[in-house]
Amino acid sequence: MSELTLPVTEVDARAAGTRAVRLEATNHDGSFLGKTVTPKKFAAGAGPGFPFADLLFGLDLGNAPALGFVFPDWRGHLDDVYFRPDLSTWVEWEPGLDAVIGDYWLKDGTPVPICPRNLTRKMVERLGSLGFTATVAVEIEATVFEESVHEARARGYRDLTPLGGSAGTAYHLAKSKDWSGYMNAVADRLDAVGIEWEAWSDEDAAGQIEINLAPGDPITVADAWARTRQIMREVAFDRGHTVTFMAKPTAGYGQASHINLSLQRDGANAFYAEEGPSETMRHAIGGLLATIEGNCSIVLPQITSYRRLVDLSGPPVTVSWGISNKTTAVRAVCGHPSYSRLEYRVPGADANLYLALAGVLAGVIAGVERKIEPPAPVSDMAWCMPPGILTRLPDTISKAAAALEADSTLRELLGSEFVDYWVGSRRWEWMQFHTAGGDPFAELSAWESHRYFELP
Known part of the structure; x- marks a missing residue:
C-alpha cells in the first residue's frame, strides 16, 4: 500500500486542529464520494485505511x-475495500x-483494479x-x-433559466452581474483551498462557462x-443556483472536458521540434x-455523451488529427519549446478525469513504445466529410463499449x-436506458x- 506522507x-x-475530516474520492462514474470522520477516527485510520463497502463500485x-457481467473475486458480497488518504492533498475545506x-x-x-485514481497512477508509473x-x-x-x-x-x-442571460456565443461580457458574481465566488473558493486556475470565460451555450485549471x-x-x-456545486447551492456537468443538459450545445498533454524528458518538452511535431x-x-x-x-461514459457528437457543433466526430485544427479529435500545437502539446478534444464534461487521463496516457504509452506512426494530418474541416474519407467515432454507448472490449492495447x-468491468457497466447503462424510459429518438430524454x- 501507499505510505503516509506525514509522520503519525x-x-x-x-x-486535532479541526472539527472533522472528509475523505474524498471518485467512483468509476466520476461521482465525488466520501465520508466525514472525527479527528480521532482519522488519526487512527490514516495508516491502515478506512473501510468502504465495495458497493461504491457496484451501483449505477x-x-x-x-x-x-462477471464480478471480480473481491466484488459481489459487499466486502470492504479500504480508502487510504494521500496526505499531500490535505486542505482546510472550510472552517472546522x-x-x-x-x-x-x-x-x-x-x-x-478499477479505482480511477490508482489507474491514473499506474499509467504515470508506466x-x-x-x-x-x-x-x-x-x-x-x-x-x-x-x-x-x-x-x-x-x-x-x-425549462430552467440560464444564469447571466440568453447570450449564447463564447466570450460575451454582456452578462448580468449574478453570472460574474458566481464565478468570482468560485475563484475565491479555489484560491482558498490552493487550487490554481488560469482563466474562466463565457462559453458557447447560454449560461455555460469554461474554467481552465493550471x-x-x-x-x-x-x-x-x-x-x-x-x-462549483457548493457555490451554486449557496447562491440559490444550480450547476450541471451533464454532457448535454439542454437541446443546445454540449459540454466538453478537453485534455491538454505534453511529455517531458530530462526537463525538456519532448513534443517540441523546430520543424513541427517531434518524433515523440x-x-x-x-x-x-x-x-x-x-x-x-x-x-x-453515458448515454447523453454521444448526443454531443454532431457535425459543426464543436466536438470531433472522426478519428483524425491536425496541426492547430480544432475540428479534429487530436489537435497538435507545435513550434514552441514550452507550449508544444496535444489537445485531446473527445471527452465530454461527464467524463471521470482520472479514467480519461488513464486512457489517454495508455494511448500515448502505446504509441511511444511501439513507435506508431499516425496517418496524414487533416488540414481541412474534419466535419461533414464524405463517407469513406475519415473513420467516424463510435456514436453510441454500445458501439464504444464493443470497441473497448476489442482493443487489445x-x-x-x-x-x-x-476493461471487462467497465464494458459490463456501460452495457448495463444501455439496458437501463432502453428499459426504464429512455427515448433514443428524443433530442434529450427526461430519463x-x-x-x-x-x-456525476
Whole structure:
C-alpha cells in the first residue's frame, strides 16, 4: 500500500486542529464520494485505511446494482475495500472541516483494479519507466442556471433559466452581474483551498462557462478537477443556483472536458521540434488515434455523451488529427519549446478525469513504445466529410463499449479486470436506458435529465 506522507504524530496534531475530516474520492462514474470522520477516527485510520463497502463500485447512477457481467473475486458480497488518504492533498475545506483525497485498496495491500485514481497512477508509473513525465491541463465546462437545485428537481431539470442571460456565443461580457458574481465566488473558493486556475470565460451555450485549471502532473490535476466541480456545486447551492456537468443538459450545445498533454524528458518538452511535431509527438498521436475508438467508451461514459457528437457543433466526430485544427479529435500545437502539446478534444464534461487521463496516457504509452506512426494530418474541416474519407467515432454507448472490449492495447495497459468491468457497466447503462424510459429518438430524454443532471 501507499505510505503516509506525514509522520503519525503530525497527523495526530493536524487532525486535532479541526472539527472533522472528509475523505474524498471518485467512483468509476466520476461521482465525488466520501465520508466525514472525527479527528480521532482519522488519526487512527490514516495508516491502515478506512473501510468502504465495495458497493461504491457496484451501483449505477440510478442507485441500482449493476448486474449482467462477471464480478471480480473481491466484488459481489459487499466486502470492504479500504480508502487510504494521500496526505499531500490535505486542505482546510472550510472552517472546522478539513478534506483529504485518497485511493481504494484491497485487504491484501493491492490497489482496487478499477479505482480511477490508482489507474491514473499506474499509467504515470508506466510512462516514467520509459523516461517520461507528463504535464496535463483540463478545461472544465459547465452550465449554471438561475434556479436552485430544489427548483430544478421540481421541474425535472427542464425549462430552467440560464444564469447571466440568453447570450449564447463564447466570450460575451454582456452578462448580468449574478453570472460574474458566481464565478468570482468560485475563484475565491479555489484560491482558498490552493487550487490554481488560469482563466474562466463565457462559453458557447447560454449560461455555460469554461474554467481552465493550471497545468500539472496528472494526479494533481485530476484531484483539482474533482474538487473544483465540488466547489462549483457548493457555490451554486449557496447562491440559490444550480450547476450541471451533464454532457448535454439542454437541446443546445454540449459540454466538453478537453485534455491538454505534453511529455517531458530530462526537463525538456519532448513534443517540441523546430520543424513541427517531434518524433515523440508523432508516435503519441499515432497511439492516441490507434486507441481512440476504444477510449471513447471511457471519455464518453453515458448515454447523453454521444448526443454531443454532431457535425459543426464543436466536438470531433472522426478519428483524425491536425496541426492547430480544432475540428479534429487530436489537435497538435507545435513550434514552441514550452507550449508544444496535444489537445485531446473527445471527452465530454461527464467524463471521470482520472479514467480519461488513464486512457489517454495508455494511448500515448502505446504509441511511444511501439513507435506508431499516425496517418496524414487533416488540414481541412474534419466535419461533414464524405463517407469513406475519415473513420467516424463510435456514436453510441454500445458501439464504444464493443470497441473497448476489442482493443487489445487498452486491455493490456489498463488491465482486463478494468476493461471487462467497465464494458459490463456501460452495457448495463444501455439496458437501463432502453428499459426504464429512455427515448433514443428524443433530442434529450427526461430519463437522461433525471439520471445525469446532478450526477456525476
